[in-house]
Amino acid sequence: MKELNPLLHSQLRLAVMSVLMNVEEADFVYLREKTESTAGNLSVQLDKLHAAGYISIEKGFVGKKTRTVCQITAKGRDAFEEYVDALKQYLNIL
Amino acid sequence: MKELNPLLHSQLRLAVMSVLMNVEEADFVYLREKTESTAGNLSVQLDKLHAAGYISIEKGFVGKKTRTVCQITAKGRDAFEEYVDALKQYLNIL
DNA sequence: ATCATTTGGTTTATACTATAAACCGATTTA
DNA sequence: TAAATCGGTTTATAGTATAAACCAAATGAT
Numbered sequence: 001m002k003e004l005n006p007l008l009h010s011q012l013r014l015a016v017m018s019v020l021m022n023v024e025e026a027d028f029v030y031l032r033e034k035t036e037s038t039a040g041n042l043s044v045q046l047d048k049l050h051a052a053g054y055i056s057i058e059k060g061f062v063g064k065k066t067r068t069v070c071q072i073t074a075k076g077r078d079a080f081e082e083y084v085d086a087l088k089q090y091l092n093i094l
Numbered sequence: 095m096k097e098l099n100p101l102l103h104s105q106l107r108l109a110v111m112s113v114l115m116n117v118e119e120a121d122f123v124y125l126r127e128k129t130e131s132t133a134g135n136l137s138v139q140l141d142k143l144h145a146a147g148y149i150s151i152e153k154g155f156v157g158k159k160t161r162t163v164c165q166i167t168a169k170g171r172d173a174f175e176e177y178v179d180a181l182k183q184y185l186n187i188l
Numbered sequence: 189a190t191c192a193t194t195t196g197g198t199t200t201a202t203a204c205t206a207t208a209a210a211c212c213g214a215t216t217t218a
Numbered sequence: 219t220a221a222a223t224c225g226g227t228t229t230a231t232a233g234t235a236t237a238a239a240c241c242a243a244a245t246g247a248t
Contacts, residue, residue: 010205029225039227040229066225089112090108090109091178123197134236137197158244159243161196
């Protein structure tokens with residue numbers, strides 16, 4: 001049986017990736033609201049996705065406020081699709 | 095966003111449930127081979143599924159050898175289907 | 189007959205993970 | 219000025235997955 005990429009087999013990271021698959025970019029606040037997660041948890045999981053090269057993270061400013069913008073990378077896209085394929089084996093459906 | 099049932103959101107438990115969804119019953123050895131897991135890990139995860147009421151476990155004999163037979167329960171079936179539905183949200187593939 | 193190996197598991201130790209609480213510096217509001 | 223809010227990060231902790239170590243019974247080898 002194919003392995004389920006453990007980096008993606010996590011509720012919050014999967015939710016983040018799912019959002020980023022369907023949008024050009026998303027900032028920290030938007031992701032926190034969309035995934036209904038706490039800022040702490042989100043921060044940690046974004047770091048892991050970034051460390052894996054699955055997303056890019058850019059910190060900038062809007063006026064005087066910081067803004068953290070995330071995008072999925074090509075590698076992240078591939079990994080997500082592979083994860084979905086592997087999952088299909090486990091579910092025997094979809 | 096719907097929660098992903100943490101009892102099912104585990105690689106091995108999900109694999110076990112997936113097998114049991116498609117077969118009338120399965121014994122320990124078959125599950126170990128089919129899921130390519132170690133006996134220790136499988137034993138622990140079967141207990142958890144049993145404790146949750148998702149599977150039944152019957153220990154008997156074939157000749158002089160012990161045989162542990164598992165079956166998915168109605169509750170397990172429901173939980174599995176709900177898990178799949180929730181997952182679809184995360185994967186955006188309705 | 190006895191020693192070693194295999195079979196079918198269970199228990200236990202460990203390393204990893206997810207998560208929220210606590211925190212921080214800057215900014216806005218009172 | 220003080221207090222509350224915003225946008226996060228760091229850290230402490232509980233929970234989880236996993237394999238290693240173990241066990242008792244059965245089988246195989248000498």
